[in-house]
Amino acid sequence: MAVKNYFFLGIGGIGNSALAQYFKAQGYLVAGYDKTPSPITEKLRQVDIPVQFDMDSQLLPHWVSSQHTQIVVSAAIDENQALFCYFKRNGFDIEKRAQTLANIANAKICIAVAGTHGKTSTLSYLTHIFATAQVSFSAFVGGVLRGYETNFISKGSDYILVEADEYDRSFLYLQPDHAAITNIDPDHLDVYQSKTAFCDAFQTFAQQVKNSVIKGCPMPIEGVQLKQQLPSTYGYGTPKLEKTGYLVDLALNGKLYPNTYVAAMGRHNLKNALTAAALADQVGLAGSAILDALGSFQGIHRRMAVTQLKDDLFMIDDYAHHPTEIEAVFSCLEERFPTAKKTIFFQPHLYSRTRDFMSAFANALARFDQIFLLPIYPAREEAISGITSKTLLARIDHDNKAIVSPDAVVDCVSRISKGIVAILGAGDIGLLPAKIKYD
Numbered sequence: 001m002a003v004k005n006y007f008f009l010g011i012g013g014i015g016n017s018a019l020a021q022y023f024k025a026q027g028y029l030v031a032g033y034d035k036t037p038s039p040i041t042e043k044l045r046q047v048d049i050p051v052q053f054d055m056d057s058q059l060l061p062h063w064v065s066s067q068h069t070q071i072v073v074s075a076a077i078d079e080n081q082a083l084f085c086y087f088k089r090n091g092f093d094i095e096k097r098a099q100t101l102a103n104i105a106n107a108k109i110c111i112a113v114a115g116t117h118g119k120t121s122t123l124s125y126l127t128h129i130f131a132t133a134q135v136s137f138s139a140f141v142g143g144v145l146r147g148y149e150t151n152f153i154s155k156g157s158d159y160i161l162v163e164a165d166e167y168d169r170s171f172l173y174l175q176p177d178h179a180a181i182t183n184i185d186p187d188h189l190d191v192y193q194s195k196t197a198f199c200d201a202f203q204t205f206a207q208q209v210k211n212s213v214i215k216g217c218p219m220p221i222e223g224v225q226l227k228q229q230l231p232s233t234y235g236y237g238t239p240k241l242e243k244t245g246y247l248v249d250l251a252l253n254g255k256l257y258p259n260t261y262v263a264a265m266g267r268h269n270l271k272n273a274l275t276a277a278a279l280a281d282q283v284g285l286a287g288s289a290i291l292d293a294l295g296s297f298q299g300i301h302r303r304m305a306v307t308q309l310k311d312d313l314f315m316i317d318d319y320a321h322h323p324t325e326i327e328a329v330f331s332c333l334e335e336r337f338p339t340a341k342k343t344i345f346f347q348p349h350l351y352s353r354t355r356d357f358m359s360a361f362a363n364a365l366a367r368f369d370q371i372f373l374l375p376i377y378p379a380r381e382e383a384i385s386g387i388t389s390k391t392l393l394a395r396i397d398h399d400n401k402a403i404v405s406p407d408a409v410v411d412c413v414s415r416i417s418k419g420i421v422a423i424l425g426a427g428d429i430g431l432l433p434a435k436i437k438y439d
Contacts, residue, residue, distance in 0.1 A: 115182030377427025
């Protein structure tokens with residue numbers, strides 16, 4: 001098939017929306033379907049990519065044909081969905097998002113970031129380093145970078161920067177030239193069934209990398225590890241709080257850069273930033289550009305994004321949806337705001353993840369001073385009997401806890417006069433911070 005255009009099912013997803021922007025920039029006709037309007041679909045509309053919110057095939061653009069249209073589907077799309085069935089029934093070529101991304105990345109010099117946690121943050125730092133170094137590249141990022149205000153950054157095409165997503169074994173389509181793995185913390189057990197199978201997939205991914213793998217922490221994979229010790233090939237000394245970041249002594253390929261300022265909220269993000277720095281050094285980017293970028297990074301929407309609501313009230317908006325990520329957010333808040341009362345609004349993401357990590361979620365959430373749980377965001381899943389937010393709430397050993405509806409969150413926050421409010425989760429809870437008014 002001679003592809004002349006692309007239609008995306010789930011175009012409002014962070015991965016598909018970046019691909020849609022890429023193909024639009026390449027001169028293809030691009031459109032897509034998504035379930036509901038969102039800031040991402042509005043961004044697509046602004047760059048003349050039409051999005052329909054009805055599954056009626058009669059509403060498809062006139063140019064959508066089985067002879068010339070590639071259909072790209074996100075992992076969240078059910079094969080029983082009406083438009084998917086229409087395309088399958090009429091002989092369209094249907095491809096997973098991961099395959100489409102790999103077709104682009106594997107044709108260039110591919111730099112990939114894998115890991116259960118920190119992929120988006122690490123790739124965002126790497127993207128900013130590449131932009132600061134003025135290298136020809138395009139980046140497909142799993143978040144919207146502050147200062148760029150997009151998840152697709154294109155400054156050329158010599159290098160392709162991507163997140164290597166472990167869900168559905170998507171990252172195994174990639175054949176990267178260089179890669180980093182931030183960590184291997186079991187997740188997506190609905191797909192992998194066991195922790196061993198999960199770790200084995202990362203082993204396979206690492207073996208597909210053509211050059212050395214940068215490891216963000218100790219793991220049973222061949223590669224060069226970033227260490228929190230000096231001297232090291234790649235490592236750093238004890239971090240010191242500074243402004244909205246840290247000062248560290250940093251070693252890149254054995255060369256020491258003392259008192260390096262890294263703009264990062266939380267030690268987990270400091271590690272992500274320095275993993276990106278090590279990867280950039282492996283690729284061959286200049287140390288001066290790496291240092292400049294580490295200090296000038298503006299952050300990512302929904303990744304430890306801090307907003308001051310009142311004189312003594314701050315809101316933290318973060319994508320954290322795994323117990324380890326909630327722990328990392330809390331540790332950051334303890335470090336930055338040690339005496340403040342900390343309230344969390346958390347929307348569990350997926351019934352299976354809530355089931356598989358019930359105890360770990362309960363322990364992580366119990367560290368906050370006040371806990372509000374939203375109903376589980378199902379995403380691609382059907383309900384699992386006995387697994388609800390009420391089940392999780394009962395497991396939390398805490399007196400100050402409650403279930404709250406999404407519609408009630410803004411009012412609940414308005415009743416808090418001081419402290420820290422953390423809005424956490426990977427579902428539609430991410431739409432709520434924009435509705436919370438500032439003084």
